[in-house]
Amino acid sequence: MIGNTYLKVCGQTRLEDAQVAADLGADYLGFILYPKSPRYLSLERYKEIAPTLPAGPRRVAVMVEPSLEALGEAIAAGFDLFQIHFSHTTSLETVRAWSGSVGAHRLWLAPKLPPGEDVPADWLPLAATFLLDTFHAGGFGGSGKTGDWGKFARHQQTYPQHTWILAGGLNPDNLTDAITASGARTVDVNSGVETSPGVKDHTKLKQLGDVLAKIG
Numbered sequence: 339m340i341g342n343t344y345l346k347v348c349g350q351t352r353l354e355d356a357q358v359a360a361d362l363g364a365d366y367l368g369f370i371l372y373p374k375s376p377r378y379l380s381l382e383r384y385k386e387i388a389p390t391l392p393a394g395p396r397r398v399a400v401m402v403e404p405s406l407e408a409l410g411e412a413i414a415a416g417f418d419l420f421q422i423h424f425s426h427t428t429s430l431e432t433v434r435a436w437s438g439s440v441g442a443h444r445l446w447l448a449p450k451l452p453p454g455e456d457v458p459a460d461w462l463p464l465a466a467t468f469l470l471d472t473f474h475a476g477g478f479g480g481s482g483k484t485g486d487w488g489k490f491a492r493h494q495q496t497y498p499q500h501t502w503i504l505a506g507g508l509n510p511d512n513l514t515d516a517i518t519a520s521g522a523r524t525v526d527v528n529s530g531v532e533t534s535p536g537v538k539d540h541t542k543l544k545q546l547g548d549v550l551a552k553i554g
């Protein structure tokens with residue numbers, strides 16, 4: 339936690355970036371196990387670096403519509419939390435199976451919600467945490483574009499028993515406005531603190547830490 343805000347730094351591929359994020363006070367490190375992502379890290383590579391990753395932050399497996407087998411492999415690799423991106427048309431049965439597999443307390447649901455669509459009430463008991471990312475038709479995450487901060491605020495106010503994570507295009511320049519407008523207590527950063535996909539910009543990360551400390 340930096341100030342009063344929990345921080346996830348996503349798209350980790352390098353030990354040195356994970357260390358800088360941890361030194362800053364990041365609560366979560368995200369590893370994208372999705373081959374189509376430019377920040378893809380194979381599970382094999384994750385297992386290689388896992389023993390030398392900084393001890394503090396919790397490790398989040400970021401997956402897209404995983405099979406139960408793939409989810410099982412991520413569980414076996416020792417991740418703490420499981421962030422699943424998925425189409426809003428995914429069946430309730432599928433979401434229920436993910437929840438049953440990892441447990442609602444370890445599941446972060448990241449639905450790809452088109453503008454105007456809210457999180458369906460049916461999904462709420464299936465995960466303790468929801469990550470609201472920017473909708474972009476061509477992909478599932480890492481868009482670099484900011485989303486609907488008002489929609490985030492409404493969900494967080496309506497369902498305070500859940501943890502809500504704001505994602506999408508956040509960077510040191512817009513973070514203060516984003517937190518003010520959304521009321522987010524947990525934020526996810528990715529391309530806004532990179533020099534290139536999968537490579538974190540240590541100067542921007544430190545700037546981000548300063549911004550969060552100033553917000554308090």
Ligand SMILES: O=C(O)c1ccccc1NCC(=O)[C@H](O)[C@H](O)COP(=O)(O)O
Pocket residue numbers: 348349368370372375376377400401402423471472478479480481482483505506507508526527528529530
């Ligand atoms: O970042 C990706 O490439 C990605 C691809 C597929 C699924 C998820 C992905 N990222 C997950 C995240 O949690 C990102 O941090 C989130 O989408 C925000 O990214 P950005 O807009 O770059 O800040």
